[in-house]
Amino acid sequence: MTLSPEHITSYAETFIKVLIDYSPKLFSAFLILFIGLYVIRVLNRLIRRIMVKRDLDPTLTRFLADIFLWVLRVLLFVAFIDKLGIGTSSFVAILGAMGLAVGLSLQGSLSNFAGGMLIIMxxxxxxxxxxxxxxxxxxxxxxxIFVTKLINGNNQTIFVPNGSLSNGTIINYSLQGFRRADLTLSISYDTDIKKAKDIITEVLNNNPKILKTPAAEVSVKLLTDSSIQLAVRPWANNADFGVVSSDTLESCKLAFDAAGIVIQPFVKEVSRNN
Known part of the structure; x- marks a missing residue:
């Protein structure tokens, strides 16, 4: 097909007419795009500053800021193509289906993510x-975000999923700043209970790492078939807890030896049918 000058002129006039008619939409769409990108950048910085001021975890801060950034970008893109006159209903339906599929496939991870946010907040x-x-x-x-890393007494690293961690019972030994040790010493029924308690009390008073307030407690815990169990409950700062527990047991044993008091061993009775 040979294009004559008349055809070229007609096509050019049609193109210019369409361009003139469409230019307001094109201009407003790109104006929305550029202004939207600038506003998103400003909002993203503002959100990051707010989360930093509230002492949120840096990992959570970056993650939430990135999610917020991309959600706004997707919304801006939808607004941009809608302003151009392109139908967005199919596009939104595809995004919804993709979000549903990803959500179903990552149920466990999303639960851990939600648990991590709850723990951090x-x-x-x-x-x-x-x-x-x-x-x-x-x-x-x-x-x-998804797990909490613990170091146990054997220096082993343990990763606990945040989903199960946030939904379960948590005992925080460090929150109050000090702890009570629950120790048990067994003595025979021939031992003078008052004398044994006085010896333990003296041991506790001589240990500078044991707190005076709250006061340590020494009491009869249980009367068993083979011994009298004494409860020894000293208080110590978290940093001194392990040392106080071991030192108390060792010092009580040495003090009992010096006083001629024998710690009664645990006796397990076994009945036999002959």
Missing amino acids: FKPFKVGDTIEAQGITGTVSEIQ
């Missing part, structure tokens, strides 16, 4: 705290 514990949860005791090393 409500702070039942923080990095450095010693906690017990899900049958595990350890010091919190790092709170990540």
Whole structure:
């Protein structure tokens, strides 16, 4: 097909007419795009500053800021193509189907993510705290988006999913700043209880790492078939807890030996049918 000058002129006139008619939409669409990108950038910086001022975890701050950024970008893109006159109903339906599919495939991960946000926002514990949860005791090393990292007494690193962690019982041993040791000493029925209690009390008073307030407690815990069990409950700062527990047991044993008091061993009775 040969294009004559008349055809070229007609096509050019049609193109110019369409361009003139369409230019307001084109101009307003790109204006919305550029202004929207600038506003999104400003809002993103503002959100980051607010979260930093509220002492949110840096990992959570970056993650939430990135999610907020991309959600706004998607909304801006939908507004942009809608302003151009392109139908957005199919596009929104596709996005919805993709979001549903991703959500169903990542149910466990989303649960852990939600749990991580709850932990970081409500702070039942923080990095450095010693906690017990899900049958595990350890010091919190790092709170990540999906898992919390604990270091136990054997220096083993344990990763606990945040979903189960946030939905379960958490014992925070560090929150109050000091702890009570629950120790038990067994003596025979021939031992003078008052004398044994006085010896233990003297041991507790001589240990500078044991707190005076709250006061330590020494009392009869249980009368068994083979012994009298004495409850020894000293208080100590979290940093001194382990040392206080071991020192108290050792010092009581040495003091009992010096006073001629024998610690009654645990006796397990076994009945036999002859």
